[in-house]
Amino acid sequence: xxxxxxxxxxxxxxxxxxxxxxxxxxxxxxxxxGFLGTALDAAGxxxxxxxLQSRRDALDYQIDGAVVKVDSRPQQVALGSTAKAPRxxxxxxxxxxxxxxxxxxxxxxxxxxxxxxxxxxxxxVALAGTxxxxxxxxxxxxxxxxxxxxxxxxxxxxxxDIIPKVLRVLVEMRTGAEQPLPPPASCPxxxxxxxxxxxxxxxxCGNARCPAVMAGRLRLFAGRDACDIDGLGGRWIDLFxxxxxxxxxxxxxxxxxxxxxxxxGWGGKSADRLxxxxxxxxxxxxxxxxxxxxxxxxxxxxxxxxARNHANIDKxxxxxxxxxxxxxxxxxxxxxxxxxFFTADDGRELVDSLRAAGFFxxxxxxxxxxxxxxxxxxxxxxxxxxxxxxxxxxxEARAAIEALGGKVSGSVSRATDVLVAGAKAxxxxxxxxxxxxxxxxxxxxxRRLADGRDGDAGKDT
Ligand SMILES: [Zn+2]
Numbered sequence: 308x309x310x311x312x313x314x315x316x317x318x319x320x321x322x323x324x325x326x327x328x329x330x331x332x333x334x335x336x337x338x339x340x341g342f343l344g345t346a347l348d349a350a351g352x353x354x355x356x357x358x359l360q361s362r363r364d365a366l367d368y369q370i371d372g373a374v375v376k377v378d379s380r381p382q383q384v385a386l387g388s389t390a391k392a393p394r395x396x397x398x399x400x401x402x403x404x405x406x407x408x409x410x411x412x413x414x415x416x417x418x419x420x421x422x423x424x425x426x427x428x429x430x431x432v433a434l435a436g437t438x439x440x441x442x443x444x445x446x447x448x449x450x451x452x453x454x455x456x457x458x459x460x461x462x463x464x465x466x467x468d469i470i471p472k473v474l475r476v477l478v479e480m481r482t483g484a485e486q487p488l489p490p491p492a493s494c495p496x497x498x499x500x501x502x503x504x505x506x507x508x509x510x511x512c513g514n515a516r517c518p519a520v521m522a523g524r525l526r527l528f529a530g531r532d533a534c535d536i537d538g539l540g541g542r543w544i545d546l547f548x549x550x551x552x553x554x555x556x557x558x559x560x561x562x563x564x565x566x567x568x569x570x571x572g573w574g575g576k577s578a579d580r581l582x583x584x585x586x587x588x589x590x591x592x593x594x595x596x597x598x599x600x601x602x603x604x605x606x607x608x609x610x611x612x613x614a615r616n617h618a619n620i621d622k623x624x625x626x627x628x629x630x631x632x633x634x635x636x637x638x639x640x641x642x643x644x645x646x647x648f649f650t651a652d653d654g655r656e657l658v659d660s661l662r663a664a665g666f667f668x669x670x671x672x673x674x675x676x677x678x679x680x681x682x683x684x685x686x687x688x689x690x691x692x693x694x695x696x697x698x699x700x701x702x703e704a705r706a707a708i709e710a711l712g713g714k715v716s717g718s719v720s721r722a723t724d725v726l727v728a729g730a731k732a733x734x735x736x737x738x739x740x741x742x743x744x745x746x747x748x749x750x751x752x753x754r755r756l757a758d759g760r761d762g763d764a765g766k767d768t
Pocket of ligand 1: 417494495496497498499512513514517518519
């Protein structure tokens with residue numbers, strides 16, 4: 308049994324019952340649920356469960372039930388346990404909360420692997436503390452099995468997870484106007500014929516270059532667990548695809564500042580932020596890079612296992628289903644998927660293009676990181692130089708500012724961010740002060756330059 312801290316030394320067997328054990332844990336400062344209660348008989352247990360269920364929506368965490376335990380420790384010991392679980396405790400599940408609503412439409416979602424999922428568009432209905440207007444229908448087999456039709460009155464529920472689902476149709480509510488929706492013959496996004504890879508039940512878009520598939524891949528690639536690219540949200544990915552700027556993740560690395568800065572809603576600052584984010588992407592941990600490839604069945608933890616057992620991309624490509632099956636948590640199915648990914652044309656293309664973009668270089672083989680332009684004091688700000696600089700020429704000062712992502716302008720206006728005032732500064736200094744513009748002398752300017760060049764990002768002293 309697990310010991311309590313040394314100062315105490317008691318174990319679970321030193322407590323007469325579960326209640327006093329929990330009380331001891333609470334005095335030690337450990338979080339113990341406040342809804343713990345005791346009952347003398349079954350009616351008391353049910354009363355407590357009913358009370359808990361009535362409070363369910365008001366809790367700031369989700370619960371799907373409660374555990375009923377025998378309180379007395381000697382009785383627990385007497386009851387013992389099976390190979391799987393103690394005989395003195397049982398999980399009581401609340402009935403899933405259900406609501407009745409009308410299914411207005413069924414829309415199709417194309418995921419990053421090309422799988423086309425039917426989604427129920429519902430008349431909004433209150434369910435378990437939230438308003439639900441969409442629910443997953445999983446796949447076409449399920450849709451057919453439950454005989455769900457557009458216009459149906461349906462029962463929706465929230466199961467263990469957050470996404471609600473359609474449980475069943477109230478057939479008796481049908482008017483005859485309800486329409487079944489056959490599986491689509493073509494992709495709703497690109498129009499390519501759909502395919503079904505036996506023995507899968509999923510229906511897929513057969514086009515590896517489907518914009519929905521590319522958008523999904525790019526989203527995964529840029530996401531937090533993958534490359535964590537700052538400044539690349541879903542709407543920008545859609546914009547890049549629309550404009551034909553990228554077709555896959557590797558194209559991101561070829562984007563240039565000028566193109567980016569000219570996009571609607573963009574500017575120098577956002578361009579620099581993205582470019583710095585892409586530079587950091589090349590330095591992401593190896594496991595994150597594997598996850599970023601979007602190999603089917605490979606989540607964050609599988610990617611970590613693959614990374615620990617394969618030093619680099621070449622070693623990973625050489626892996627076989629047999630060698631992978633030996634790794635912890637990777638069964639034959641995942642092993643097959645990994646190998647199939649690297650032998651399929653689009654997987655190979657993705658790897659080759661990323662390799663060409665320097666994505667798989669080890670940290671030590673990468674050129675030294677440039678100053679994170681997006682992060683330093685100069686980036687995206689407009690400077691005006693005035694007066695005489697002692698340690699550098701105007702041209703040198705201008706070049707230094709621009710190298711760190713700043714701009715230099717000739718006259719002071721409301722668009723000016725910083726005035727660099729050398730000796731004998733005149734009217735520009737007066738105007739800057741009048742407009743409340745930040746002013747630095749040469750010494751402070753030189754210090755900022757040194758910080759910027761060292762990549763001393765964002766140090767605002
Ligand atoms: Zn498609």
